[in-house]
Amino acid sequence: MRWENLTDEPDHGRTRDAALFGADAVVSRTFDTPEFRGVTFHEIRARSIVNRVPGASRMPFEWTVNPYRGCTHACVYCFARNTHRYLDLDTGLGFDSQIVVKMNAPQLLRHHLASRRWHGEHIAMGTNVDCYQRAEGRYQLMPGIIEALRDYANPFSILTKGTLILRDLPLLRQAAEVTEVGISVSVGFVDPELWRTVEPGTPAPERRLDVVRALAEAGIDCGVLMAPVIPFLGDHPDQLRATVRAIARAGATSVTPLVLHLRPGAREWFMGWLAQHHPHLVRRYERLYAEGAYAPKWYQRRVTRQVHELAEEFGIGPSRAATPRRAPAREETTAPESPTQLTLL
Numbered sequence: 573m574r575w576e577n578l579t580d581e582p583d584h585g586r587t588r589d590a591a592l593f594g595a596d597a598v599v600s601r602t603f604d605t606p607e608f609r610g611v612t613f614h615e616i617r618a619r620s621i622v623n624r625v626p627g628a629s630r631m632p633f634e635w636t637v638n639p640y641r642g643c644t645h646a647c648v649y650c651f652a653r654n655t656h657r658y659l660d661l662d663t664g665l666g667f668d669s670q671i672v673v674k675m676n677a678p679q680l681l682r683h684h685l686a687s688r689r690w691h692g693e694h695i696a697m698g699t700n701v702d703c704y705q706r707a708e709g710r711y712q713l714m715p716g717i718i719e720a721l722r723d724y725a726n727p728f729s730i731l732t733k734g735t736l737i738l739r740d741l742p743l744l745r746q747a748a749e750v751t752e753v754g755i756s757v758s759v760g761f762v763d764p765e766l767w768r769t770v771e772p773g774t775p776a777p778e779r780r781l782d783v784v785r786a787l788a789e790a791g792i793d794c795g796v797l798m799a800p801v802i803p804f805l806g807d808h809p810d811q812l813r814a815t816v817r818a819i820a821r822a823g824a825t826s827v828t829p830l831v832l833h834l835r836p837g838a839r840e841w842f843m844g845w846l847a848q849h850h851p852h853l854v855r856r857y858e859r860l861y862a863e864g865a866y867a868p869k870w871y872q873r874r875v876t877r878q879v880h881e882l883a884e885e886f887g888i889g890p891s892r893a894a895t896p897r898r899a900p901a902r903e904e905t906t907a908p909e910s911p912t913q914l915t916l917l
């Protein structure tokens with residue numbers, strides 16, 4: 573494994589910044605409990621935790637924090653798979669089962685927020701891998717991270733598929749009292765069969781929508797990133813309707829559709845899965861993604877229009893930039909451009 577010069581954001585290979593580790597800082601562990609069977613955790617002491625996403629990026633945020641690398645949620649389509657390649661780790665099963673844990677993430681973040689060079693910009697989490705994946709139940713890095721953000725009134729957003737976020741609800745409420753907090757849950761479909769095969773390590777879509785419901789009841793707005801909409805498997809009008817209806821019933825403040833994209837690393841893994849589970853679709857996928865990682869614009873526009881029409885029918889709007897609840901404490905703080913419209917997980 574390679575522990576030098578690794579990058580966090582899979583931004584077409586252009587990401588700068590890196591959480592740099594020394595090889596002597598790595599401890600590998602396994603736990604003989606059912607939820608972690610077959611998983612190896614590489615505990616490291618990172619040298620930095622706040623990553624800058626390049627200005628030329630497609631991402632609607634500039635700063636990110638990712639306490640983990642790899643994700644036991646094991647979504648077949650996960651775009652972050654390629655980042656494991658930078659560690660000389662396997663982007664398939666290795667991504668699902670070799671998890672890098674930045675043990676000192678809360679301390680590093682607090683130190684970073686206290687720096688005179690930091691100006692209180694919005695920090696996005698869950699942009700690379702899920703910060704509320706199962707490992708978080710054991711390592712509990714997020715409470716310290718949220719506490720640091722709360723104490724510095726630093727605006728932030730979290731995108732997750734993990735129900736574990738509800739553990740930190742009291743902290744999220746405290747943070748929302750002093751700064752802007754944007755929460756988004758990712759639910760691309762509610763079809764149980766599709767979920768079991770394509771997102772095998774995640775909580776069921778209904779459980780994720782329970783998170784939306786619980787946050788709404790706690791007074792914290794929560795949008796849903798309807799991602800990914802999977803061509804020919806999750807894009808039938810009846811499936812879109814069922815999904816948007818369930819999202820609306822959960823009390824989501826917005827729904828933002830995102831069609832499946834297949835970047836290198838994810839593409840090979842997804843196509844292997846497709847050949848195994850839906851071989852008759854392989855040719856159709858090859859044609860739909862013939863131009864690269866993204867489905868054609870006409871297809872994306874069609875899905876977006878359908879979802880927006882359904883959202884209107886069920887009384888929820890598309891994602892929009894939130895209004896800060898209160899200006900962050902720092903005088904020099906810059907408001908985030910689009911804090912709730914995350915487009916990744």
Ligand code: SF4
Pocket residue numbers: 643644645646647649650651652700701702705733774917
């Ligand atoms: S898509 Fe998100 S939840 Fe799924 S494996 Fe990737 S990082 Fe984890």
